[in-house]
Amino acid sequence: MEKKKKKRLVGLEKRKARAGYLFILPFILGFLLFMLRPFLQSLYMSFTTVELGAGIFNLHWCGYNNYIYAFRVDPEYVRLLTEELLRMVVYSFAIIVFSFFVSLVLNQKFQGRALVRAVFFLPVILSSGVMLGLESNNQLIAQLQQTVETTTSGISITAGLQTILRTTGVGTRAFEKVFEVINNIYDVAMASGIQIIIFLSGLQTIPASMYEAAQIEGCTAWESLWKVTFPMISSLFLVNWVYTVVDFCMRSDNQVIDKISTTMVAKQDYGTASAMTWVYFVVVIAFVGITSLGISKGVYYSD
Amino acid sequence: MINVDIQKDTFWDRNRKSGGYLLRKKATAIAVSICRFILLFGLCFLILQPILNKISVSLMTEEDLFDPVVISIPLHFTLKNYEIAADVMTYKTSFINSLVISLTTSIIQIAMCTLVGYGFARFRFPLKKLWFAFVMLIIVIPPQVISTSLFLRFRFFDIFGIFKLIRGEPLNLRGSIIPYYMMCFGCMGLKDGLYIYMIRQFFRNIPMDMEEAAYVDGCGMFKTFVKIMLPEATPIITSCFLFSFVWQWTDGFYASMFLGGKRLVSTSISTVVDSLGVYIQRLTGEKVAVSIAYSNCILSTGTLMVVGPLIVLYLFAQRKFVESIASSGIKM
Numbered sequence: 001m002e003k004k005k006k007k008r009l010v011g012l013e014k015r016k017a018r019a020g021y022l023f024i025l026p027f028i029l030g031f032l033l034f035m036l037r038p039f040l041q042s043l044y045m046s047f048t049t050v051e052l053g054a055g056i057f058n059l060h061w062c063g064y065n066n067y068i069y070a071f072r073v074d075p076e077y078v079r080l081l082t083e084e085l086l087r088m089v090v091y092s093f094a095i096i097v098f099s100f101f102v103s104l105v106l107n108q109k110f111q112g113r114a115l116v117r118a119v120f121f122l123p124v125i126l127s128s129g130v131m132l133g134l135e136s137n138n139q140l141i142a143q144l145q146q147t148v149e150t151t152t153s154g155i156s157i158t159a160g161l162q163t164i165l166r167t168t169g170v171g172t173r174a175f176e177k178v179f180e181v182i183n184n185i186y187d188v189a190m191a192s193g194i195q196i197i198i199f200l201s202g203l204q205t206i207p208a209s210m211y212e213a214a215q216i217e218g219c220t221a222w223e224s225l226w227k228v229t230f231p232m233i234s235s236l237f238l239v240n241w242v243y244t245v246v247d248f249c250m251r252s253d254n255q256v257i258d259k260i261s262t263t264m265v266a267k268q269d270y271g272t273a274s275a276m277t278w279v280y281f282v283v284v285i286a287f288v289g290i291t292s293l294g295i296s297k298g299v300y301y302s303d
Numbered sequence: 304m305i306n307v308d309i310q311k312d313t314f315w316d317r318n319r320k321s322g323g324y325l326l327r328k329k330a331t332a333i334a335v336s337i338c339r340f341i342l343l344f345g346l347c348f349l350i351l352q353p354i355l356n357k358i359s360v361s362l363m364t365e366e367d368l369f370d371p372v373v374i375s376i377p378l379h380f381t382l383k384n385y386e387i388a389a390d391v392m393t394y395k396t397s398f399i400n401s402l403v404i405s406l407t408t409s410i411i412q413i414a415m416c417t418l419v420g421y422g423f424a425r426f427r428f429p430l431k432k433l434w435f436a437f438v439m440l441i442i443v444i445p446p447q448v449i450s451t452s453l454f455l456r457f458r459f460f461d462i463f464g465i466f467k468l469i470r471g472e473p474l475n476l477r478g479s480i481i482p483y484y485m486m487c488f489g490c491m492g493l494k495d496g497l498y499i500y501m502i503r504q505f506f507r508n509i510p511m512d513m514e515e516a517a518y519v520d521g522c523g524m525f526k527t528f529v530k531i532m533l534p535e536a537t538p539i540i541t542s543c544f545l546f547s548f549v550w551q552w553t554d555g556f557y558a559s560m561f562l563g564g565k566r567l568v569s570t571s572i573s574t575v576v577d578s579l580g581v582y583i584q585r586l587t588g589e590k591v592a593v594s595i596a597y598s599n600c601i602l603s604t605g606t607l608m609v610v611g612p613l614i615v616l617y618l619f620a621q622r623k624f625v626e627s628i629a630s631s632g633i634k635m
Contacts, residue, residue: 013427019524020426024434027419027499030489031437038449038456045452102346105339118621119347125613125624126354130555130569131606186349197625250445257447277448285443 046274066275076259077276084256085283091188092244094181096237099192103199104229117200124193191247195240202233231300238295242288249284256280354610361385361604368596388604391582392571398612401552401568404480409547411487412495417540419490420502421528425514442496446556454560457482483561493554498543505539506532541623549613568609575605 021028046066048059070077106117162179181188206229214224248254260280264273318325356375360368361384363377370378388394423435486492490499509532517527533540555569571578576598583591617624 016426016524017428020422020428020431023422023426023528024419026415026488027438027490028434030415030486030491031441034453034456034486034489034491035437035441035444035449038452039444041452042448105343108339110336110339116343116347117625118617119350121621121625122617123350125549125617126610128550128553130573131553131610189346189350246443257445260447274448277445281445281448288443 042274043278045271046278048271050270062271066271067279069272070276070279074272077256080255080259081280081283084254085287088245088248088284088287090177090181091184091191092241092248094188095192095195095244095248096240098185098188099195099199099240100237102192103196103203104225106196106200107203120189120196121193123190127190191244194247195244198236198240198243199233202236203229206232234299235301238292238299241295242292245284245288245291249280354607357603357607360600361607363600365594365597365600368600384600384604385608387579387582388575388601388608391575391578391601392568392605392608393566394568394571394608397566397568397571400565404565404567405548405551408483408487408492408551409544411484412490412492412547413498413540413544415488415490416495416498416543417502417533417536420499421506421532421536423499424503424506425511425532438496438499440496441491442494442500446493450556450560457561480561480565483557493547493550493557498547501543502536502539505536509535538623541620542625545616545620545624549616552613553609572602572605572609575602 045059047061047063049062049065051058051060102120106113106120162175165175210228210232211224214228219227250257256276257280260273260276263269263276314325359375359377362380362382363373364379364381364383367373367377367379372378419438423431423438483492487495490496513531513535514527517531518524522530553569555573558565558567558570576593579598579601580591580593583593
């Protein structure tokens with residue numbers, strides 16, 4: 001009797017496993033058909049020179065030449081790659097900090113809160129896909145910005161602050177990055193819609209009793225921010241960090257991607273383009289992997 | 304009598320009784336809300352300003368653009384820009400094309416992603432971790448990595464040489480929408496990995512009891528999914544659908560890769576500046592250089608026309624967008 005029961009359970013497990021495979025079948029098929037092969041093919045291409053003939057293409061194995069070309073010969077690639085990675089680090093960090101504090105503010109009770117939240121989420125919808133590219137190369141806005149900058153030079157608050165800090169001799173290089181981010185706060189705000197929502201949802205799950213207890217124990221609001229709020233939503237920092245970095249490296253105004261597509265389309269140099277893409281891809285994945293490992297060490301799980 | 308006494312107790316009396324605490328608290332609250340107002344107003348203005356700016360520019364005539372006096376309120380109010388932009392972008396056809404394609408692809412995508420997400424959330428099967436790692440992989444692979452070879456694949460499309468046997472040559476599927484539909488069926492469309500992930504997270508948070516009850520009552524796996532789990536998951540499905548629709552609407556990458564021949568709003572907006580020159584040349588019969596200011600005015604108008612439907616959608620379905628992103632991110 002006992003044995004029979006166990007056997008039936010195995011049967012059910014088996015049926016469930018089969019059903020599970022049926023459910024994810026579309027993904028498996030799609031992955032094998034449309035992702036795996038192109039993925040490997042582009043890896044293979046990065047080790048070859050691609051010759052385009054009439055309606056046909058030939059691949060000639062050339063070893064690491066494309067990679068050597070990308071790093072040693074191409075005048076722009078290394079510079080663009082390092083610049084873009086540095087920009088990614090700085091901006092992702094800025095986006096996380098910005099969205100954390102904005103979500104803290106939006107979590108408070110005040111009039112018109114729903115409206116403000118809606119506005120902060122608007123960029124997710126409006127600055128996606130082609131819209132982003134349009135925004136960044138809108139010449140009229142660029143011109144306007146230039147005129148504003150030339151006519152108001154010295155009046156800009158950040159520039160003023162910067163000169164003050166520079167004359168006092170406080171770490172100038174670090175501040176330059178900070179000011180760069182502040183000057184581009186628009187980009188930061190436009191890229192942090194989803195992150196704000198995720199943080200907000202996390203904030204709402206923190207029980208009010210915790211804050212009450214902290215207050216009774218004599219915590220100030222500032223202390224309870226770091227001792228209660230921060231640990232309670234620390235797992236969301238990981239989610240948001242990964243999302244932000246990935247989102248950033250896929251933006252259409254990314255210079256490396258731009259460089260790759262000009263190599264691919266204008267120069268018809270598919271081999272080098274694939275090599276460049278792969279370098280970029282591996283670097284980004286490694287970066288995401290290492291940083292999220294680091295963050296996940298610091299994450300606090302309450303249960 | 305007691306009631307009257309309490310009402311007589313003014314703010315200052317109560318403040319004195321509390322030893323100044325009440326006043327301090329009140330003052331802090333007011334100061335905080337003023338600071339918050341300034342901060343939020345500034346940030347909201349920052350986000351909305353480009354849209355407002357576009358609206359005002361789109362209502363200006365060309366002379367207003369060069370008039371240094373006119374900054375945001377047009378002197379000569381006109382709707383002509385909208386007509387021109389609509390003409391240049393062939394707005395009607397592109398709008399309908401975009402609508403049809405965005406709707407169909409998002410329906411397919413979300414249907415497939417729901418199935419897959421449910422499979423990942425609820426069943427245990429061998430190699431599950433591996434497959435899920437692949438889902439993660441497609442989230443982080445930039446589509447540019449695979450674009451070349453996908454392109455070549457659909458240029459010379461074949462399934463195990465069947466078409467080559469019948470027609471003597473592989474199928475050329477470039478320029479038609481079929482490849483993209485096929486990719487959507489295979490969950491390889493735009494941001495599908497993200498939808499799978501979100502839907503999986505949602506299903507994981509639903510307690511197991513309901514399904515188990517259904518199984519015990521003799522309901523099959525698929526029937527359980529359709530009858531019991533789907534109704535539960537409506538919020539996440541709606542919001543994924545909305546996202547999918549919106550992102551498809553503005554997507555330029557897949558559109559230009561697969562749907563080269565079809566005019567969509569997203570592709571026509573990115574070429575609107577060039578088309579404007581051609582359009583004016585055709586109209587006047589001679590080659591005219593369009594001023595940067597005017598072409599940007601048309602660009603702004605066009606952008607508004609592309610984004611307009613999305614803004615309307617957002618106004619009506621704002622809650623639906625936000626609601627379930629929230630629920631999916633919490634538990635990793």
